[in-house]
Amino acid sequence: MRRTLNKTLLASSVLLALGSQAAFATNGMAPHGVGIVQKGMGGAAAATSENTMNAATNPASLSNVSAGWDIGADIFMPDRGATLVGNAFPGADGSYDGNGKDLFLIPEGGYKKQLNDKHSVGVVVYGNGGMNSSYDRPIPLFDQTNTTNAGINLEQLIVAPTWSMKVNENNSVGVSINLAYQQFKATGLTNFNDPTQTSNVGSVTDQGVDSSTGIGATVGWQGNLSPTVTAGVSYRSKTDMGKLDKYSGLFAEQGNLDMPAATTAGIAWQVSPKTLVAADVQLIEYSKVKAMANPNPGTGLLGTDGGSGFGWKDQTIYKVGVKHQVKPNFAVLAGYNHGDNPLESSQTLFNVLAPATVEDHVSLGGEWKLNNKANLAAVYTHALKKDVNGSGSIAAGSGGGEANLSMQQNSVGIAYSVEF
Numbered sequence: 001m002r003r004t005l006n007k008t009l010l011a012s013s014v015l016l017a018l019g020s021q022a023a024f025a026t027n028g029m030a031p032h033g034v035g036i037v038q039k040g041m042g043g044a045a046a047a048t049s050e051n052t053m054n055a056a057t058n059p060a061s062l063s064n065v066s067a068g069w070d071i072g073a074d075i076f077m078p079d080r081g082a083t084l085v086g087n088a089f090p091g092a093d094g095s096y097d098g099n100g101k102d103l104f105l106i107p108e109g110g111y112k113k114q115l116n117d118k119h120s121v122g123v124v125v126y127g128n129g130g131m132n133s134s135y136d137r138p139i140p141l142f143d144q145t146n147t148t149n150a151g152i153n154l155e156q157l158i159v160a161p162t163w164s165m166k167v168n169e170n171n172s173v174g175v176s177i178n179l180a181y182q183q184f185k186a187t188g189l190t191n192f193n194d195p196t197q198t199s200n201v202g203s204v205t206d207q208g209v210d211s212s213t214g215i216g217a218t219v220g221w222q223g224n225l226s227p228t229v230t231a232g233v234s235y236r237s238k239t240d241m242g243k244l245d246k247y248s249g250l251f252a253e254q255g256n257l258d259m260p261a262a263t264t265a266g267i268a269w270q271v272s273p274k275t276l277v278a279a280d281v282q283l284i285e286y287s288k289v290k291a292m293a294n295p296n297p298g299t300g301l302l303g304t305d306g307g308s309g310f311g312w313k314d315q316t317i318y319k320v321g322v323k324h325q326v327k328p329n330f331a332v333l334a335g336y337n338h339g340d341n342p343l344e345s346s347q348t349l350f351n352v353l354a355p356a357t358v359e360d361h362v363s364l365g366g367e368w369k370l371n372n373k374a375n376l377a378a379v380y381t382h383a384l385k386k387d388v389n390g391s392g393s394i395a396a397g398s399g400g401g402e403a404n405l406s407m408q409q410n411s412v413g414i415a416y417s418v419e420f
Helices: 002-018 036-040 052-056 059-064
Strands: 068-085 094-097 104-114 119-134 151-166 171-187 210-224 229-236 262-272 275-284 315-327 330-339 360-369 374-388 402-419
Touching: 036 052, 036 068, 036 315, 036 330, 036 360, 036 374, 036 402, 052 059, 052 068, 052 104, 052 119, 052 151, 052 171, 059 119, 059 151, 059 171, 059 210, 059 229, 104 402, 119 171
Parallel strands: none
Antiparallel strands: 068 094, 068 104, 068 402, 104 119, 119 151, 151 171, 171 210, 210 229, 229 262, 262 275, 275 315, 315 330, 330 360, 360 374, 374 402
8 A cells, every 4th residue: 555655746746847937947957956945055966865856966976765655746936137238229128027927837757666685676657857938028129010029938847766785885886768758939039030140931930839759868986085074976977959940940950949057066064963964066168058158149040050049158166065964853954055157247138038047046945844844844945146238149130239138036946855
């Protein structure tokens, strides 16, 4: 009966994640952490083994967590907008509110089964992030007919079957196969739906939702450097996604939008029996994905290999977290996360659609031990407001001036964990 219940709960978490609306993230287009407890520690998870959700960052951690399952969800509330100034295009100047949709549900789930003394298997399911803007009115620079509100929505999901092996008492290795799904929609970009702008007229905007799938992998190591210090390293490969055919005239490489590679290294120190401190450094390689990295203007029409993109650079992210056991049944979680925003000030015009400007995140939460087998965690995260003002961001041929961006975010998450 219990095994049936566990399988039912796991299947429910997977289905919940498949229906997720994980449409905007915080480190560029990536979440600042994966897992509610892990987010409470600033996203630091490469060297820790709090629960099954650590395997989303480092699959080797699966060897060091208890068999069981986790299910959780974030309520994510971004506040984003743009202001155009000094532009000669009639009616373009002014402020634009990008919060037509301002509430997103981001579910997650994880599972582990211990096969024997050395081998573990499991699966983690999580929103990999994405990008979203939903403006309150048309933007004339994007739609001179002033008929359709501008906006985009990108949602990405990863289902990651995972295997981990305990090499010896102090070291473990692991690998995840990342089965990826994404969907995308764009509206209000009719100015680009022209043969002078795109290589594929009719596949730029207002084509409804399109989707694609892909496959990648994450490999990792986790080991004990001393009785109180643990380290971990993981590498997630670039995930080659199928083309978004309905938007082949918008994204570079005929609608190709891959998930970028990411490398994470971390260390965790059990300062005292009650206090754990963890820190990660992560590099996300946006520069290897042309749709994200190509500058605006590009070297070719939209949709070509050199077509305009978002002009994003690689992003290095620093994550620090603390878990302090206040009582036997209650621990405080706190974290800080910083990553310079990946967009240049000269590239703000296209990034009106994806204003990923936030850099600093602070988290605070708690974890309650309900009984010997079950835990409950709750975390609040605030991404501090960040403005990025354009510098030469709108070409003279488009009326000149600047596109200025702004964003801040709040999220509240809750998770429930059960050990077998």
